[in-house]
Amino acid sequence: MTRKTLSTAVLIALASQGVMSAAHAETLRWARAGDSLTLDPHSQNEGPTHTLAHQIYEPLLQRDMAGQVIPALATEWGPTDDPTVWRFKLREGVTFHGGEEFNADDVVFSLERAMMPTSAMKELLSSVESVTKVDDFTIDITTTGPNPLMPNNLTNLFMMDSGWTVDNDSAEPQDIANGGDNFAAKNANGTGAYTLVSRVVDERTVLQANDNYWGKGSFPLEVTEIVYTPIQSAATRVAALLSGEVDFIQDVPVQDLARVDETDSLKVVKAAQNRTIFFGMNSGADDIESDDVDGANPFADVRVREAMNMAINREAIQRVVMRGQSEPTGVIMPPFVNGWTEEFDAYPAADMAAAKALMADAGYGDGFSVVLNCPNDRYINDEAICQAAVGMWAQIGVTVNLDAKPKAQHFPLIQNKTTDFYMLGWGVPTFDSEYIFNFLVHSTTDDRGSWNNTGYSNADVDAMIVSLASETDLDARNATIQSIWETVQAETIYLPIHNQILNWGMKDNISFDVQPEDQPHFKFLTYAN
Amino acid sequence: MFAYIIRRLFQGALVLAIVGFIAFCMFRFIGDPYENILGQDATVQDRLALEERLGLNDPIPVQYFKFLGNAVQGEFGVSYRNGIPVAEMIAQRLPATIELAVVSAIFAVVLGVLFGVYTAINRDGFLANFIMTSSLIGVSLPTFLIGILLIWVFAVELKMLPSFGRGETVDVFGWKTGLLTASGLKSLILPSITLGLYQMTLVMRLVRSEMLEVLRTDYIRFARARGLARRAINFGHALKNTLLPVVTIIGIQLGQIIAFAIITETVFQWPGVGLLFINAVNFVDVPIMATYLLLVGTLFVLINLVVDLLYVIIDPRLRLDGTEAR
Amino acid sequence: MTEHTLLEVKDLKVQIPTRRGVLTPVNEVSFTIGRGEIVGVVGESGAGKSITGSAIIGLLDRPARISSGSVTLQGEVISGLNEEQLRRVRGKRIGTVFQDPLTSLDPLMSIGDQLSETAMAHLAISREAAREKALQALIDVGIPAAESRLDAYPHEFSGGMRQRVVIALALIGEPDLIIADEPTTALDVSVQAQVLMLLKRLCRERNTGVMLITHDMGVIAETTDRVVVLYAGRVAEIGNTEQVLTSAKHPYTRGLVGATPNPANMDGDNARLNQIPGSMPGLLALPTGCPFHPRCSEVMPVCKTEQPALTPLGDTTIACHLATEASA
């Protein structure tokens, strides 16, 4: 198995690094915009919640700081002769923080727990039919059909101790929506590098290095204590870093990067993020309400969509709004996603004259007006990007009324299909195009297309998307992905802007790479001296 | 007297019920919690199922009376965001807000009364005019700007005071206080100045103008004619009479302090109920929002009641019948 | 000044600078009050009575000030004293009774406290002694059940009772002089006489001089020994009360007396009051010469050009050209 050898190599490299570093006591004061929502690892599928869980709990496989899949609680894995059955060898000699031994029963328990109705992780395991114990340190996962990418779905699925969880009445994931409150939401017992010392929600969480961690020697583990403080206001968060009250922050506002970088004791580390920002518009309806055109939908005309795509000056947005902290793109996926090509990524140069000509061709030479819905607290400078785009479209005669709102009010508009023109950002946790197609391209049905608010519906494309799930021939599968993308790009159903770049600000004696999913694993962190 | 308190409490409860209902109705328009609860991987089916489970399909009055019925029993529901009982979250956050509000109020009232008395007594003095004019700067800048400027100067540039949070806290009979540790006290300085400055200016200006009026009354003139010492006149007679209208305003201002704490807590990441409320607004966490409003409403009703009672204590004219406190 | 003289006001001039010029509400006023003597100061409103009273105890409201002249109390000039020195004069040596008992008392302090506070400010006595004294003061002014009312607040007293309290406050520092500014004007007619009699009795008992400011000739007649008539800030006439009432020399005084209902000057069916025609001029528009001349029934040419000097005429002293003529 090539995957296995690669993983082993990574582990060896890490091990040697780990041996070199000194193990002195270091407290890391860490701040980001939001707090983890719960300690129950299966109750929320959300970035900050996973980040904290990753310090305490571990999945079978995890992504390292470069985004590569590496072994965690599984040491070896691969499909068996039956392509619907995957076999995982488990790490031996691992104990939970409470002293319980980790074994196959815990894995079966944890994965089954994650598939329960109250779990927020169940979609990631929707293709899983059963999890069976082979022996104490081997399990099999059976899927409904061949699923070549199944392991990618396991990197955020954390392992809990079956005894501890059941004994504490937490056999089912915390049902947040129904007001469920369980022991596991406030307490934690993982196998991870850090144990929970204390936690006050939204205020302060303290973690301490796990003395019995199996990865001692394999990971640097230089941080011995983590103090995690959510700081919501961007200005205050930066101020806390500048004044030396915290050592490490996520979500540095782009405008403050230079200041942080120039400060003697601080530095900024960057990496491309797994998230593309784009505009969607309702091209499927015959008429839309939020425009001033009677009886017609200007977005239904592909020339209008192309003109609007062409009017966006992505470089200007990158330079001014994002201060260089973005990668302009012509497709709604970041480069590391399977299916990405340079051709798709190429975007049209801003050309107002050509755009105006297209508008005239389409019969909208005098322009039209429409409402754009935009979040103002979700993506990096989301509202400023919308404003800038509004100005650019104004130059080709499209009067866009901007309606910017907090994410809690913005996303329901998309999900309830009550917006005709909106901004959205999309991350691809599976690193594969199918995930994008399922949510954003497939026409809206009960189990697909829940985020496709464009009204775009193409039976051929839908059929191709459905076929991806069970296609075992990777080449054929990739070819299908290519052809779906070609259709999607030709129709300009979305207007991509850029891929975000992640920035972490930290003390300059810290050596830490930015993880593309914005998931710092502090066991990898090292200090310069 | 007793009947009077009962009547005020009854009125207060009525006010609360109305406030709660208006607030509850209004929240229906703020947004939907679905996306936040379910995450981006959710399907349409998931959403419908959630709607059913949360009871969001019930008519609004039904939802409201459910909420109110539970609230009377001290059951405020559970946060949509992280599943923790609202009562628990509020109880955890309340000490932070109360400490901030009380310290700010003390700052505002003590300095406000002192400056107000000083500027009234020395009406045309240079220092008095200077205080009066510079106090106007305090009310001519929005609170959030003052907070950010304070952080910029004292935390970022001078590195003298913390920019966020409430420092170390100590548990005293279940009440987490920051008043007993050095870092807790240091953390209080900037937020309480930010929060109290505006109110201080208001109190000061109010005390000054009331005091100026009182100083012109016959009984002050008569007190002077009786040959009482200046200090006895200014503090024994004039200030006491000044405080009568001031107490009402201070009561109202205390309510304003709790409301404006939302801004201060946002700027300074102060872990109080105001920050909780703003987070809840962003997250459409209706149980928290509704409970916060009820809490604030209750506080105001109580403050008003206390103010009315204080009135009776200060003003002997109200003691005999005591039925009408105004 | 004789040794019996308690207070001497000499050429007192009070000025108020305003945007329309300097007003002189009190202009070269001179008079004396002897020990145990009750002197009435009478005139229409705006004549400068109250300001004179305020000027004596140094309680002029800014920007009014004494621009010249002097006030001498028991041989000591008190018009130039500083605030602290004046404080020791007020209440201790000069007691004051204001017009409106409703507003003279601090509504938030019990009258017992107000009394003992005043006593302690002036007499070196303990709190208990002060309270004793306060009780005695209340008994002296005839408050019934005084002991039980020490802790009562002003609003619990009727108007007449309140003015008694005010008198008690004025007397508690054992002053030599009382300045009573319209002490009964705000009271019901029925209690006016009682309060006046009380004031008169107490002052006689203690040999306290009284400056009784009023616009009511009836009060003057019943209470005072001597009377000072003010008109437009100047003394018009000073004399024995009886003499002034029966044979006033100044046309203005005659007018005042004639305007007061009095059985003595009512004759049968023609019983009607004499009115002084016109009204007192504003301080900004004082006529030249004698300020009274536009209203005077006996006006002479000289009155329009020259201000008459204060001249003794018989038992009284008047400022009128008639007097000058008579004496010339």
Added chain:
Amino acid sequence: MASSRLARWWQSDVMWSWRRSPVAIVSTLLFFALVAAAVFAPLVAPYTPFDPASLNLMDGFTAPMQSGLGSGNMYWLGTDDQGRDIFSAILYGMRLSLFIGVMAVAFAAFLGISLGLIAGYFGGWIDAIIMRIADIQLTFPSILVAMLIFGVARGLTPPELRDQMAIYVLILSIGLSDWVQFARTVRSSAMVEARKEYVQAARLIGRSPFVILRKHLLPNVMSPVLVIATISLALAIILEATLSFLGVGAPPTKPSLGTLISIGQDFLFAGEWWIILFPSITLLVLALSVNLLGDWLRDVLNPKLR
């Protein structure tokens, strides 16, 4: 005739003390200069910051007295993150802030005076109800009122009207939080006036209450109302800025002074100080001049302090 009336006005007590108060003169001049600049913003401003088509994004973050990279235009006070000329944005933003402030105060004054007159004139249960509502209103802090109204209005208005909606919601919510002061003051004056003979007489000869209220009571309460209105204007401008900070204020495409400041605070640590500094100074000077004016008016118009 007109000139003599003007002369009489100039000689009036208020104007007399105005001429003698340097603070009053300076603050009046400042205030009217700012108002004029705001009213004539389209004529004064070199750019049109509310027109998105005129913005050149590449001019963003131009420092004061520098030329933008995109257009080469010169910007006296620099530009913001969208390439908007700060100087022009301040003028237009002040226009918006003043409009919201004046309209909010006018609304509060109208509501407060009407209710205050009615309560004071009629008394009884009408008075009791109105004053009870006022008490409830007082217990509810202005920012919460504004946030709630804003939330509802956002749900109810059609999306294309949201920009205008924000402005009227601000007017409504600031006005609603402010009428109680007017009502209380007017009520107490009205109660005193309503008992006077001329009003009783007017009542007896059968004049309608409306006429009595307007002709007899209203003129008597105007001077305290003027004082409250002035101070409320400053408060309203500040409150508008605060609400913009909380995200319930004027939209960033048409920024008010407060919105400009809250945009600018994001760039304070980044060294782009001009985005926050100039709007803050303008807000400070505007509110300060109104406050000083209000202070002076109160001293002049308050007979108890003269």
